[in-house]
Amino acid sequence: MSSEAKRRIGLIQMRMSDDPNANLEKAIRRLREAAERGAEVICLPELFQTRYFCQTEDAARFDLAEAVPGPTTEHLEAVAAELDVVVIASLFEQRARGLFHNTAAVIDCGAGYIGKYRKMHIPDDPLYYEKFYFTPGDLGFRAWNTSWGNFGVLICWDQWYPEAARLTALQGADILFYPTAIGWHPGEKAELGEVQREAWITTQRAHAIANGCYVVSVNRLGFEPTDPADSEAESAGRGIEFWGSSFVAAPDGSIVVQAPTDKEGVLVVEVELGAIDTARTGWPFLRDRRVDAYEGLTERFLDQE
């Protein structure tokens, strides 16, 4: 029983500019700030080095990709070692010529780069044209024993799949991290915005409850134009307004801390790993899973005719 263990988690909710170097420098400044405030494990938003380029399908954007491990993970290895933290860094991975993934690297203060998760569920809907850019992950769902505990990493669209949370938690992850890039279509926000944001929070709180673990979701923030050259994009609503709202959910589903929809910021919060034991023994869901009856989950649909 690890009932006495505490972990201090850092969430970096940030806006991105057009300049990848500036974004990386800003991310590192925020990592320093989080570490100074005691964070041990720090998560950056999805694809934090760039604007969310998936708003259009443009082969020129593949130039933004890099090897993982590669230059950015090397850079972050030095930062993680200096700050004595684990960093979860979402990167645009080039695996081979013409083969790309949406990947999160796990960088440990002690061991350096210890592995990567390649986003398994790839979205594709208006302004989120990720299927053009990213091959679905082929490393499966993963958790890592780091210097600061056992964590799993999933990415954005994975949030909507209870299967992904379950398969990661079943590997012993005490905390599920979700680097994220989700926002409103400005034209829909008035009518649907709050229901959409609430659904996004609800589905992740439910992963915490079903698995009796912590969930940490870290989103980007602010308006990004579909066309970077469109100077009237924001007033005309041609783009995505990323809704921030980064949060930590406890194993009982309660929200431990949440960032606003409209401000950048570094959240640092202490979580008690003993709450995982309390949740899982109070309402012992893992005990009663009907693993003898779940084989249909590997089917697309259970057609009745």
Add this chain to the structure above:
Amino acid sequence: MSSEAKRRIGLIQMRMSDDPNANLEKAIRRLREAAERGAEVICLPELFQTRYFCQTEDAARFDLAEAVPGPTTEHLEAVAAELDVVVIASLFEQRARGLFHNTAAVIDCGAGYIGKYRKMHIPDDPLYYEKFYFTPGDLGFRAWNTSWGNFGVLICWDQWYPEAARLTALQGADILFYPTAIGWHPGEKAELGEVQREAWITTQRAHAIANGCYVVSVNRLGFEPTDPADSEAESAGRGIEFWGSSFVAAPDGSIVVQAPTDKEGVLVVEVELGAIDTARTGWPFLRDRRVDAYEGLTERFLDQE
């Protein structure tokens, strides 16, 4: 596309007395009330004919069980036919001498009794000693094409398992019904009560979101003593306070209607089946499930050593 179809759902949130005949009569009065108000599919709470006898392990209570189909389903078949409704009735099933299940019967206005679901996930925690009474179900997860549409039925503890909701929705269920008996330990209510009730609502809203379907949860209500002969049980908090809060969640996770924690009642609400299409095409989660990577879901735990 069934975008024009509407269904009127009835939820009967009720208290139970010590008298099974009185409970059945009351349930039938409420079925009539729901039908008069236009309900087409009506769900009763879990084990609506009796007090929640699982608060103790007492072999004498097996006398409460009956065959399914059997006398109660026959009785309800006549009611369903007369009222032109589908009834979801949770029953204590005796399958053989010494073999019992927690079972829900589906009774169709046209076809009569059309099948049963045997609760797959059986809880066992203080005052909910169900593993003493009920053998885990062996019919798997099920959905039925009824006179009023395609529905799935799950029962109470199943609520905490995303696998159960998924496997039922994948059979084409537009609505998942959960007859329920969940409440507070009076001694815990002040400290934990609201977090527990909120977790229960959240996990089911998440099933609606993940599967893009409706979820209908129907709970019993009020204090029931652990020992029926204990006249001071309620003032001393020796029992369970069932928290009502029956609700309907829409495919976007929003709450369509919800009953209070402290009043019996019949809720009748119209739902638009077109909202299922809207949800599933707007955020097309079913499209992107990684069925090639879910085989670990049939494992108890994915041990790392």
